[in-house]
Structures are given as structure tokens and as C-alpha cells.
Amino acid sequence: MKLQRYCHIFITCLLIASLPVHAEGIPVEPGLWKMTSTVTMPMLPQPRVTTMTECMTKSEISMDEVGGGDMDPNCSFEMSQVDGNTMKWTVDCPVEGGTSHGEWQATSGGDTVTGEGLLTVSFQGQSMDMTMSWQGERIGECP
Secondary structure, eight states, X not given: OOHHHHHHHHHHHHHHTTSOOOSSOEEOOOEEEEEEEEEEOTTSSSOEEEEEEEEEOOXXXXXXXXXXXXXXXXXXXXXXXXXXXXXXXXXXXXXXXXXXXXXXXXXXXSSEEEEEEEEEEEETTEEEEEEXXXXXXXXXXXX
16 A cells, blocks of 8 residues: 555645635645644554645645545545535545545644544455544745
């Protein structure tokens, strides 16, 4: 499984959730964002904590961009709810010998965002859950 690809998709989704939705897409306050994610899964002896920064230069990202980009073309992405400052979405992907299903939620506080999700991978009659939580904040202007 490509955890890095999933993390990039989730972080992009989180960053675009920082402001309310309008007809064309979700406005994003451009700038430098710091995101910290915590991943827990049975094969890891302890949770994996990753912090990264990403420069957001666009003031708007459309739903087509969220479901596209780095996502495997065999995956499906569905925005299930946008309500005020909270959005929920699902991602379904084939994995070698099975499938994966993720359910995610992010809530914006303006220059901050928090979220959580559950990814279930099923293969050869077995399933494994991976949980992820994150928090992010806009830390300034892009370099």
C-alpha cells in the first residue's frame, strides 16, 4: 500500500477545507501550511507521527482537483457532505489482491484544520484498519 500517496491526498483535502464552500470550489487562504498526522495500524509497534509543510498558492481548489491529481485512476473519490466548516469524503481503491475503503472528515477553524479518518484494507479474506488523525495550521506566507 502506498501510505505516502494517501497522506498527500488527505493533506490536500484538509488544506482545501479551510474555508466555506461556494459554487466553483472551496476557497483556500494561500500560504504555508504545517500539517501533523498520526497513523495507527496493527503492523506498527507505535503510532507514526509525520509533520510536513506545504505551500498552497491557489485561492480555490475544485472538487475535480481533490479527486484527481495524485490519486490512482482506479480509485473513486466521493464528497459525501459539506456542512458549514466540516466536510466528509470517501475514497475506494483496489489494492493488490483486495480493496481499500476510507472514510474521512475534516473541520476548519479558519487558519487551522483538524480531521480524522479510518482506512480499511481487505485482502485474501482478511481486513486491517488504519486510523489517521491530523491537525494543521497556516504558518505564514510561502517562501
